[in-house]
Amino acid sequence: MATREDRGIEFILDRPHVELNQLLKLVGLCDSGGAGKQMVASGAVSVDGEVESRKTRKIVAGNVVEAAGERIHVRGA
Structure with missing residues (x-):
């Protein structure tokens, strides 16, 4: 889950890790994991x-x- 804060976006990680390209998609900075890979x-x-x-x-x-x-900012659950 991602929330916007004054200092950026806080992403609450509910698992041990997330792949970088997927994180970019989950927080809405790109439309797909493939677009995240290109970024x-x-x-x-x-x-x-x-x-x-x-x-x-x-x-x-x-x-x-x-x-x-x-x-x-990636935070643990």
């Missing part, structure tokens, strides 16, 4: 301050993802 491949996504090229990187609670001018 990552373009170099437009960073995880914890570093550009990420692995489209299916496992995102866990505590990670901060930045894409499309948004900051996504």
Whole structure:
């Protein structure tokens, strides 16, 4: 579940991890997982301050993802 906050989007993770391309879809930054893969491949996504090229990187609670001018804070349930 994603909620918008002043400092970005908070995503509550209800499982051990989510793939990066799926996270981008779940928070509404792209329309599909495939579009999420393209966004990552373009170099437009960073995880914890570093550009990420692995489209299916496992995102866990505590990670901060930045894409499309948004900051996504991933929290555990």
